[in-house]
Amino acid sequence: MRVGTRGSALAVAQTTRVAEAIAAATGMHVALVIVTTHGDVSRAPLAQLGGTGVFVSALREALVAGECDLAVHSLKDLPTGPCDGIVLGAVPLRADPRDALCARDGGTLATLPHGARVGTGSPRRAAQLLARRPDLLVSDIRGNVDTRLARVHSDLDAVVLAAAGLDRIGRGDAISERFSLVDAPPAPGQGALAVEVREADVSTEVMARALAALNDPTARAEAIAERALLGTLEAGCAAPIGATASVSDGIFRLSATVYRLDGSEQLTATAEVPATPNMSDDAEPTQLGRTVAAELLARGAAQLAPLGAAR
Numbered sequence: 001m002r003v004g005t006r007g008s009a010l011a012v013a014q015t016t017r018v019a020e021a022i023a024a025a026t027g028m029h030v031a032l033v034i035v036t037t038h039g040d041v042s043r044a045p046l047a048q049l050g051g052t053g054v055f056v057s058a059l060r061e062a063l064v065a066g067e068c069d070l071a072v073h074s075l076k077d078l079p080t081g082p083c084d085g086i087v088l089g090a091v092p093l094r095a096d097p098r099d100a101l102c103a104r105d106g107g108t109l110a111t112l113p114h115g116a117r118v119g120t121g122s123p124r125r126a127a128q129l130l131a132r133r134p135d136l137l138v139s140d141i142r143g144n145v146d147t148r149l150a151r152v153h154s155d156l157d158a159v160v161l162a163a164a165g166l167d168r169i170g171r172g173d174a175i176s177e178r179f180s181l182v183d184a185p186p187a188p189g190q191g192a193l194a195v196e197v198r199e200a201d202v203s204t205e206v207m208a209r210a211l212a213a214l215n216d217p218t219a220r221a222e223a224i225a226e227r228a229l230l231g232t233l234e235a236g237c238a239a240p241i242g243a244t245a246s247v248s249d250g251i252f253r254l255s256a257t258v259y260r261l262d263g264s265e266q267l268t269a270t271a272e273v274p275a276t277p278n279m280s281d282d283a284e285p286t287q288l289g290r291t292v293a294a295e296l297l298a299r300g301a302a303q304l305a306p307l308g309a310a311r
């Protein structure tokens with residue numbers, strides 16, 4: 001079995017773990033196929049790179065062309081629309097979905113000096129930072145995780161990154177504060193992986209065994225709900241929207257917040273349903289995502305933030 005991945009340290013680390021799980025479940029030899037994507041090569045600001053999918057298209061093309069049999073993506077980088085011939089085969093157990101502040105000398109958001117410089121390429125993170133600390137100077141940064149961390153020791157006081165990415169590459173030590181899911185709801189799907197396969201292969205015996213071993217029904221339901229929200233709002237991964245779905249005590253809950261880009265205003269909506277065995281079917285989480293999105297739109301989310309749904 002050939003497993004396609006981007007070539008970044010983070011992508012290779014996470015795909016290696018998926019490949020090991022497939023090998024253990026199927027007894028097959030598993031090889032990594034490294035695919036370079038437009039998002040890896042371009043130096044343009046992330047938010048202007050054409051939004052969703054810059055990290056994804058080349059990998060999907062390799063899957064459709066038969067150059068690999070599975071493709072592993074960071075789920076939050078996947079566009080919300082369907083892709084011809086490809087299905088979401090599995091969502092593995094989710095890593096820490098929270099955002100992480102990596103500040104000089106162990107600083108937290110509360111202890112950063114007045115007017116501190118904080119780097120992020122994400123409009124959501126910028127809005128969330130400014131909502132809590134309007135004095136901060138937020139600057140746009142790009143590059144892989146190591147490049148961004150290095151900025152903390154040159155021209156910035158801190159950067160904000162996904163805790164999951166830092167943990168996966170063994171740089172959890174750089175984190176000085178993990179933001180709470182309430183203060184800083186993360187990007188839909190953050191911390192989760194998407195394992196995509198060709199539709200034609202999904203029920204072959206060996207693929208079914210691999211996907212069953214990889215898939216975590218709770219992670220899948222959460223990710224589907226958060227993505228359905230994003231899709232209904234017609235917002236990409238660069239939109240100022242945070243969302244957090246959770247399954248606990250028999251309740252499946254989705255909460256989402258839309259921000260004005262400068263952080264001066266925000267809108268939160270929440271919905272919940274009883275967690276049922278049906279949750280392993282994508283229909284119920286999809287409905288939950290649409291419900292929360294509809295409430296946000298009804299309350300004026302499209303006037304607050306640049307959403308496709310506004311146009």
Ligand SMILES: NCc1[nH]cc(CCC(=O)O)c1CC(=O)O
Pocket residue numbers: 074075076077160161162163164165189190191192
């Ligand atoms: N858009 C970049 C991206 N896509 C996935 C991750 C890593 C975390 C994850 O798996 O969600 C990151 C880096 C970051 O946001 O810091």
